[in-house]
Amino acid sequence: MATQRRRNGQGSGKANPAEDEAVYQAILHALLEGTLKAGTKLAEPPLAEIFGVSRERIRKVLHRLGAERRLEMIPNRGARVPRPTLDDVRSVYEAHRVLEAGVLTQLVRHVDDALIDRLNAHLAEERAAATRGDRAASVRLSGAFHVYLVEALGNAELSRFLADLLSRSSVMVSVYEPATDSICAVDEHGAIVEALRARDLARAIAVSREHFIHVESRLHLDDDAAPAAEDLTSVFAAVKPKRRKAR
Amino acid sequence: MATQRRRNGQGSGKANPAEDEAVYQAILHALLEGTLKAGTKLAEPPLAEIFGVSRERIRKVLHRLGAERRLEMIPNRGARVPRPTLDDVRSVYEAHRVLEAGVLTQLVRHVDDALIDRLNAHLAEERAAATRGDRAASVRLSGAFHVYLVEALGNAELSRFLADLLSRSSVMVSVYEPATDSICAVDEHGAIVEALRARDLARAIAVSREHFIHVESRLHLDDDAAPAAEDLTSVFAAVKPKRRKAR
DNA sequence: TAAAACAAAAATGTGCACATTTGGCATGAC
């Protein structure tokens, strides 16, 4: 029994690039969705069983998420969902604000009608979502607006950096709940576009700055008392493991 | 001899966090130094022997460097030193330029005499290095100036992003040799500080922009014909392995 | 002769079996 040959069933235990991605996406999704609460411990053995994959695979994904700073890795003590402080959140928002100031500076030199049209089209979508009260779409489109601004520059480095910031802040809003009131940022987004159209850099930056300060002001520290470590099985209830062990 | 126990130093064959770091630093250093030429293949077995550690350890470090985008990882095909195109380099410089515009925008709102004094002190160092013809120090200090600017904001996210850009561009200059002429950027750095002191945002951004365009203009595509895959043993000749196998 | 086909060798990827470390819990001392 010691020298069992390990000829495990169908898929084989070897080489499955898609499996990594599936686990990665599942955990990432749970993180972004807010299903995984801050402070939750992500141990390898339970995850391995839940997803029906080897522990090594879980380990690799966990460390990858740690490298992306989406999980907090402590040597010999595993992975936890980070519990960002209010300062951390402010730091992310400030970084976004500073970055966008630079982006606008560069953009006013290269605006053309096509860009303005595209941005206006996006604003129309945002307004439509807000009008019909679709909060999820509003949040998504609201973030997408800033992505559009950066991507207008066509710089991969900057786009990646923004994506990093956004993914982190989207996790944070689930902790610091930017409240229930509507995003109400559409008008401010419109003001930015208008300033861009007029090639008025100073105004664009001022409006953008106001916009961020406005958003930041809505952050509030809920509580740090009841993070409540959840049951991982229920969090990932949706996933269908290849072969979960019987209970 | 085949079953050597690998009794590294005190511990045992297990758990040595410092060993990872040593390998990581060695490879990173070779990358930044330019000793590892672009396009070089970094295979696991030879590196494992050179450093006298297990292949798994090498593998972990390689993947970490890949996650940091310092190495190009291709599934099933290993790691290579990236061969940045001229567009890649321009992209990094542009990102730095855009970021610095944002940083300056934020900085003019918070400048104080202490900051100006610190920056001026740094400029003095730069000039001293240039005067005595210390090219290595000039390059280092020249990069440090921009780091100072960002760190004056005290934002960890922005600092990290700049560090990422700088480490990448420093690798690139070794490919596109920004020429031998002196850095000559000291005056431009001084102009930025001067504009900051005067709280003149428009001038600060303009000067910074000119500075970057100036630097970018010096980039030139040398050749892509002779990358020459090197012998890894000679590249890492300095490292002293715990136990290198006999030849 | 050049291209295609094949075989051997090397390199990468992965599961598993431990070694090491951490955390919890019971036992004992003050």
Added chain:
DNA sequence: GTCATGCCAAATGTGCACATTTTTGTTTTA
């Protein structure tokens, strides 16, 4: 009752033995 100490179970980290893929070198074929 509280704190310290020592064990035991669980979790993390690592080397190793393959499986799989890629690469290289040789032979065959048009």
